[in-house]
Amino acid sequence: MRRALILSALIGLLTGCAGTPSDPSGVWVNQAAIDAAGKGGKLREALLAYGPNLEWKLDTQADQATFSNGFELGEGQLTQTDPKHYRVDFYGSNQEALELDGKELVQVGSDNWPEQRFLRPKEQPAAQSPAGSTFENALYAAYLSGTWIIEEGEGKGSKVKFASNGSLEGMPGFDRYALCLAGDCAAMSGDNDSIWLQQGQQGREFLFERDGDKLELFEAVNRAQSDEMPQYAPGNKVWTLERD
Structure with missing residues (x-):
């Protein structure tokens, strides 16, 4: 009986440790976002929330x-x-702290950022894949997957993928x-x-x-002066799509 209890405890310990990778090398994505x-x-709003x-x-x-x-890259030691x-030192005096928490990589909250959590994708990308592309591909698949039907606008009745x-x-x-995730396109779109x-x-x-399953696209009307950064507001509706 005692031997069985010890064996059970060891299995539980090994199982708990198995969730934490010994080497965190590779790509981690913000799955919550x-x-x-x-x-x-x-x-x-969803991206900023997480x-x-x-x-x-x-x-x-x-x-x-x-x-x-989604707009810029930060590279550090x-x-x-x-x-x-782990500690990441960037050019100058900026630092970020990372920790492994089970199957998650945690970017520890700081004066600059809230706590953020990341997961390994099911398949690691090729070594030459551009930074950020793994998240972008997964986001596109989650946000716009399936077949969409043009209900209003040019091409009415067409299937869009x-x-x-x-x-x-x-x-x-x-x-x-390309979806706008951050940066200049976000600033111009308000x-x-x-x-x-x-x-x-x-x-x-x-x-x-x-x-939900309804997607409406509008003209981007520039309200700024010619010597100012564009400031876009919704104009006429161009398309309405419904996911099939």
């Missing part, structure tokens, strides 16, 4: 760490302080898209979500509203 966006509301950082890439062999917030804790790699099928005049649609080398920005 992806899940929140996937519910179908305002995109940037971000602002969206992806970390760690390389313990090279002592390097890179984060992406990675130092392990104990088996589950937004691929996770940014390719687009069925939208009249466009074959690529409280509105925006999407870039492109065909070949030509493209334009649209503002959109997502409510």
Whole structure:
């Protein structure tokens, strides 16, 4: 009986430890932000609620760490302080603390950021994949997956598919898209979500509203002066799409 209890305790200990990777090298994504966006509301509100950082890439062999917030990259020197804790030193005096908590990588809350949590994707990307692209692909799949039908606008009745790699099928005049996650496009769009649609080398920005399985796209009307940064407001509605 005693032997069985000891064995049970050892199995429990090993099981608990199995959830924490011994080497955190690789890509980690902000899955909470992806899940929140996937519910179908305002995109940037979901990202800000669980971000602002969206992806970390760690390389313990090279002592390097890179984060992406959807607009800019931060690269720093990675130092392990104990088996589950790491420090990232950036140019200047900025530092971030990371810790392993089971299957999660935690960016410890600081004066600059709230606590943020990251998970390993089921499959690690290729080594040459651009920083931030793993999160972006997963977000696109969660936010715009499935088949959408054009209910109003040019191409009414057509089936539209937004691929996770940014390719687009069925939208009249466009074959690529990109969601605005942060940065200049967010600043120019104010409280509105925006999407870039492109065909070949030509493209334009649209503002959109997502409510569950309904997606409405509007003209982006610039309210700023010619010598000012563009400030877009919703104009005429161009398309209404419903997810099939």
